[in-house]
Amino acid sequence: MLFDKAVGYVESKGISKDKVLYIPNGFDTERTTSSIEISDELKQLFRKHAGKTIAIYTGAHGKANNLDIIIDSAKEIQRKKVSTHFILIGNGPEKERLRERIEKEDISIVTMLDPVKKEMIPEILKKVDVGLLPLVDSPVFKWGISPNKLFDYMGASLPVLLLCDLEGTPVELSNGGRVIKTNFEKSIIDFFANINKEEMNKLGENGRKYVEEHHAWERLAIKLEKKMIQDVKNK
Incomplete structure (x- = not known):
């Protein structure tokens, strides 16, 4: 099972x-050294917003991904003139509506980009400060969560801003970011208004250490192998 409470x-x-073996999604600890160079478009974007706190979301743009709350928060952060920029990379059924909303409401601190090659993600994550993982309230999450992007963020030493009403998530267990369970918009705004680089670095280090210990593919493979060997011996 992928989920710890399943x-x-x-x-x-x-x-x-x-009869249950819990093996969550994992992280390839060598992946950060085998990525490809980022695009010229991204290089220009990072130069333009150098010195700001850059938060990123990489993944599907659907109803379950709750990206409206990120845009709501960004709109208020822009009004408050907090030095922040949001990057949303991916595709999905909600993308065009979200893009139109950003343009209509003149939210200049959000940039939406098309999907990129998976091999480029590690290089992109080296250039940003915070990983975003907003989730809608769904019954399926009561069994736990294990999204790949979460471990991509944590493996890249990024603090994670996780929006969900769950206990015992990897973000919470590692102290690798913030789990926001209520008052999403206010809490997101407060986070970016008050966090500093030193705090972000410490949270990111906590997350990286946690995935190395609990989510490295090598460790998960050994766990599976041991169980298989045990089953063979028992039979």
Whole structure:
């Protein structure tokens, strides 16, 4: 199972928890050294906003991704003149509506970009300060979360701003960012208005250490191998 609390679901179906092995999504610790150079468009964007706190979202632009709350917050952050810029990279059914909203409401501190090659993501994450993971309230999340982008952010030593009403997430367990459970917009605004580089670096270091210990593919592979060997011996 990918989700740490999914054992409860399995047990509710009358299956023994002994038959469950929890292996979450992982992080390739060598991936940050085998990426490709970022595009000229991105280089220009980072030069333009040098010195600002840059927050990034990489992934699908759908209803489940709750990107409206990021745009709502950015609008107020722009009004307050907090030195921040948001980058949203990806595609999805909500993208055009979100793009139109940004243009109509003249939110200049948000840049939307088309999807990029997966191999470029590590280089992009080296240039930014915060990883964004906004989630809508959904029954499926009560079993836990394990999105790849979360471990991409943490593996890149980025503090993660996670929006969800969940206990025991990797962000919380690692002290690798902030888990915002209520008052999303106000909490996002407060975070960017008050955080400093030293705090962001410390949170990012915490997250990187946690994924190395708990989500490195090498460790997860060993965990699976041990279970398989044990099962073979038992039979």
